[in-house]
Amino acid sequence: MRLVIVSNRVTVPERSEKAAAGGLAVALREALEKQGGLWFGWSGAISEGTSHPVRTIQRGKVTYAVTDLSEAERQSYYLGFSNRALWPLMHYRLGLTEFSRTDYTGYLAVNRRFAKALIALLEPDDVIWIHDYHLIPLAAELRRRGVTNRIGYFHHIPWPPSEVFGALPFSSTLISTIASYDLVGMQTVVDVRNLISGLEAMCGAKSDGRKVRVGRRETVIQAFPIGIDVEAFRKLAAASVRSATTPLKTAKESLGARKLVVGVDRLDYSKGIVQRLEAFGQFLRSHPEHRGSVSMLQIAPPSRSDVPEYAELDRQSDETAGRLNAALGEFDWTPIRVVKKAYSRNALAGFYRRAQVGLVTPMRDGMNLVAKEYIAAQDPLDPGVLVLSRFAGAAQQMGEALIVNPYDTHGVAEAIRTALAMPKSERIRRFEALYATIDATDIDWWTKRYLDALSGIDMGLPDVAPPAKAKAKPKAAAKTARPGTRSAARPRAVTGTSKAAPRARPVAHLP
Numbered sequence: 001m002r003l004v005i006v007s008n009r010v011t012v013p014e015r016s017e018k019a020a021a022g023g024l025a026v027a028l029r030e031a032l033e034k035q036g037g038l039w040f041g042w043s044g045a046i047s048e049g050t051s052h053p054v055r056t057i058q059r060g061k062v063t064y065a066v067t068d069l070s071e072a073e074r075q076s077y078y079l080g081f082s083n084r085a086l087w088p089l090m091h092y093r094l095g096l097t098e099f100s101r102t103d104y105t106g107y108l109a110v111n112r113r114f115a116k117a118l119i120a121l122l123e124p125d126d127v128i129w130i131h132d133y134h135l136i137p138l139a140a141e142l143r144r145r146g147v148t149n150r151i152g153y154f155h156h157i158p159w160p161p162s163e164v165f166g167a168l169p170f171s172s173t174l175i176s177t178i179a180s181y182d183l184v185g186m187q188t189v190v191d192v193r194n195l196i197s198g199l200e201a202m203c204g205a206k207s208d209g210r211k212v213r214v215g216r217r218e219t220v221i222q223a224f225p226i227g228i229d230v231e232a233f234r235k236l237a238a239a240s241v242r243s244a245t246t247p248l249k250t251a252k253e254s255l256g257a258r259k260l261v262v263g264v265d266r267l268d269y270s271k272g273i274v275q276r277l278e279a280f281g282q283f284l285r286s287h288p289e290h291r292g293s294v295s296m297l298q299i300a301p302p303s304r305s306d307v308p309e310y311a312e313l314d315r316q317s318d319e320t321a322g323r324l325n326a327a328l329g330e331f332d333w334t335p336i337r338v339v340k341k342a343y344s345r346n347a348l349a350g351f352y353r354r355a356q357v358g359l360v361t362p363m364r365d366g367m368n369l370v371a372k373e374y375i376a377a378q379d380p381l382d383p384g385v386l387v388l389s390r391f392a393g394a395a396q397q398m399g400e401a402l403i404v405n406p407y408d409t410h411g412v413a414e415a416i417r418t419a420l421a422m423p424k425s426e427r428i429r430r431f432e433a434l435y436a437t438i439d440a441t442d443i444d445w446w447t448k449r450y451l452d453a454l455s456g457i458d459m460g461l462p463d464v465a466p467p468a469k470a471k472a473k474p475k476a477a478a479k480t481a482r483p484g485t486r487s488a489a490r491p492r493a494v495t496g497t498s499k500a501a502p503r504a505r506p507v508a509h510l511p
Contacts, residue, residue, distance in 0.1 A: 001455065003037035004126045006118065008078075008134035010041035012057050012064045027229070027443040029062065031451065036061035038126075040118050042078075043068050054117050065121055069110070076106020082134045083304060085168065090133060090157050091270040091364045092164055096309055099169050108137060115141035122149065127454055130181075132156050139180035152454040153178070154185040154224070155195075157366040158393070162198040172202040178221075179203070179214035183454045185224040187366040187393040192223050224450050225397055227442040228372045230435075233349055237377035240350030255354075258333075259420060261296040262355035264348060264370050265362070266303040267313060267340065272363040272389065272406045273300055274316050277336060279361070279412035281324040284335060286410075287417055292333045294420065296359075297351065301342040314340070352377035357419045358386045360394070361406040367393040371401070372438045375431065383431035385419035387412070397437050400430040 005028055013029070032039060043055070043066035050070070057064045069078070080103030088096040115138055122128075128151045130138050139151045165171050175198050178184055186192045192210075199205035199212055206213045211220055261280065265271035280296045300317065304310045321338045328335050343351070352358060358374035371386060371394040378384055388394060388401035395403055402415045 001035070002123055002126045003032055003035060003451070004118075004122065004128045005032065005037065005039045005131070006114070006128065006135060006138065007039070007041045007131040008082075009044055010039050010064055010066050011044070012066065013059055024226070024443070027447050031447050032062045033060060038063045038065060038121060040065040040114070040121065042066065045069075046071050046074055052113075054121070056121075065117075067114075067117055073106060073110050076100075076103045077110040078134070079304070079307060081107035083307060084309075086133045086136075087157070088269075088309075089165065089168055090160060092158070092160050093269065093364075094164065094167055096269065097167070101169075104170055111135060111137045112141050114138060115145060118142070119145055119147065122147065124149070127451070128152065129154070129451070129454065136174060137177040140177035143180045150182045150454060150456070151180070152183040152185065152450070153181045154450065155191070155366075156187070156226070158364055159186060159191040159195045159198075161194050162201045165194075165198050166202065171198075175199060176203045176214065179205070179212070179217045179219050181219050183450075184219060184221045185450055185453075186221065187223065187225055188396050189223050190396070191366070191393070192221050196221055220453070222453065224446055224453075225393065225441060226367050226369070227438060227444075227446045228369050228376060229444075230372075230376045230439050230442045233345070233373055233376040236346050236349035237353040240346065240353055241379075243346075243350060255295060258292075259294045259357075260351075260355040261294060261357040261359050261416060262351050262374075263296070263298045263300075263359045263361075264351070265298075265300055267300040267310065267317070268303055269309060269313050270362055270364055271300075272361045273298060274313070274320050275363070275406055275409065276359055276361050276412070277317065277320045277324060277338075279406075279409045280336060280359075280416065281328060282409050283413035283416045284328050286413055290417075290420070291328065291335075292330060295334070296336045297355070298336065298338045299343060299348070299351070300338060300340050302340055348373070349377045352384075353379060356384045357416060358384060359412075359416070360386065360392060361389040361404060361412060362392050363389070363406055365389070365392040365394075369394075371398060375434045375438055378431055378435075380428070380431065380435075382424065383427050385422055385427055385430065386434065387415045387419055397441065398434055400433040 011025065028039070031037075039062060045068045047068040047070065052068045052070065054065050054067045057066075080100060084098045085100070085103060088094070114135070119142065126149050128142070128149055130151065130153045132155065136153070139153065142151065159165070165175065168174065178195065178199065184195070186195060196205070196207050196209070196212055199214060200207060203214050210222060211218055263273070263276055265273055267273065277298065284291055302310070302314060317338055321336045325334055325336055352374045358371070360368055360371045360374065362368055371388050371392060374384070374386055375398075386398065386401040388398060388403055389406045390403050391406065395401070402419055404412050404415045406412060
C-alpha cells in the first residue's frame with residue numbers, strides 16, 4: 001500500500017534540508033518516508049499560460065508532484081472562494097463572507113484539474129489522504145473519473161452548523177461531495193455533528209451518528225483531534241533556557257523580573273488579536289497594582305495581506321496597541337509589544353517557557369496548536385498557566401486551562417489576573433493534567449490513528465479517546481543522565497498499572 005497525500009500547498013525540501021522538529025508538514029513527510037509515497041499539490045508558484053504540467057521531484061522514498069497556478073486561478077480558487085468565502089464561513093463570520101459565482105467556478109475548475117493530473121500518478125493500491133477546505137470536492141472529481149481507491153479527507157478548520165453553512169449559495173452541491181470520501185476526519189465532536197446534520201438537512205442523508213449514507217455511498221465521519229510533536233517541542237523549550245542567542249536573550253534582558261503574557265497567532269481575524277489586546281488593557285485598568293510589573297508580547301506574522309480584511313486587521317491591531325500603550329504605559333515600561341514577524345520554533349519555544357501566561361483566545365478555531373505548544377514548553381517545576389478560548393477546538397481536550405469567552409473582555413481580563421495569582425501547587429496540578437493529555441494524543445498518535453482508520457484497520461475507535469496510555473507525570477530535569485538513557489526532564493508515562501486514557505473533558509469555566 002502506498003500513501004498519497006494531497007494538500008493545497010506542497011513545499012519540496014532541499015536535499016540538504018534538515019526537517020524542523022514538529023509541525024504537520026513534518027509529520028506527513030515522516031508518514032510518507034516510512035513506507036514510500038506521493039505528495040501532490042500546488043507548488044506555490046504562479047505561471048503564465050493555460051498549461052501547467054506536473055513536475056515530480058524525488059527525495060528518498062517520497063515523490064513530490066507539484067503544479068503551478070495561473071494568476072486567474074490564484075484569484076478565484078485560492079484568494080477568492082477558498083479564503084474570502086469558505087474561510088470566514090467556516091469560522092462563523094457571515095459578515096465577512098463574499099460569494100462569487102466566478103470564484104466558485106474557478107474553485108471547481110482547479111479541483112478538476114488537480115484530479116485529472118493526480119489520476120495519471122495513481123496506482124491501484126494507493127490510499128489517498130486529502131487535506132483541508134481548498135480541496136473539498138476533489139474526491140468527487142476523482143470518483144467521476146473512475147477512481148475506486150480508498151480516499152480520506154481531513155478538515156483542519158471548524159465546520160459550522162447547517163444554518164451558517166447553508167448561507168453559501170452552492171452549499172448543497174458542495175456538501176454533497178463529502179459523500180465521495182470513505183473517511184472524513186474533523187477536529188472535534190461538535191464539527192462532526194455539524195457536518196452530519198448538514199448532510200442530513202441538505203442531502204437527505206441517513207446517519208447513525210458516525211456512518212453517513214448518501215445514495216449508495218457510505219462515509220465515516222469521525223473526530224481526530226490533531227496533536228503536536230510534544231517531545232521535540234519540550235526539548236526546544238528546555239534548550240532555550242541555556243540559549244544565549246537573540247531574540248530570546250534580548251527579551252529576557254528587556255523584561256527583567258517582569259512577568260510576561262504571550263500570544264502567538266497568524267494575523268487573522270479568527271484569532272481575536274484585537275479583542276485580546278483590549279482584554280489586557282482592561283486587566284491593567286481593573287488591577288492597577290500590576291502596572292509596570294507585567295508586559296504582554298503578541299507575535300502576529302502577517303498572512304494574506306492582499307485580502308482587504310487582513311490589511312484592515314493589521315491597521316486595527318497597530319491602532320489598538322498604540323492607544324493602550326499611550327494611555328497605560330510609563331517612560332520605562334511599555335505594556336504591550338506587537339511584533340509582526342515570524343520567529344523560529346526555537347525562539348517561540350523560548351518565549352512560551354518564559355511566559356507566566358499563555359493567552360490563546362481565538363474567536364473560533366479548529367484546534368489551535370499554540371495551546372498545546374505552550375503546555376509542552378513549560379518548566380514542570382514552575383509552569384505557566386494557559387488561558388484558552390472556549391471556541392478553540394483544543395478546549396474540548398484541555399479543560400484544565402482557564403477557559404474563557406473571548407467576546408467577554410472583562411472575563412478574559414479576570415482570567416489573566418487569576419493566572420498570575422495562581423499558587424504554584426495549582427499551576428503544577430493543572431500543567432501535569434494538560435501535559436498528560438497532549439502527550440497521549442501527539443502528532444504520531446493522530447497520524448497513525450487516522451491512517452489506520454482510513455485503511456480499514458481500526459474503524460471502530462471512539463471519537464476522541466486517545467489510545468490506552470498511563471497518565472504522563474512531568475518530572476524535573478536531573479543534574480546528570482547516563483548516556484543512552486531517557487532524560488529525566490522528559491515527562492513520561494508511569495508503567496506497571498493500567499489507567500484510563502485521558503478523554504475529552506467538559507469545558508471548565510472560571511469561578
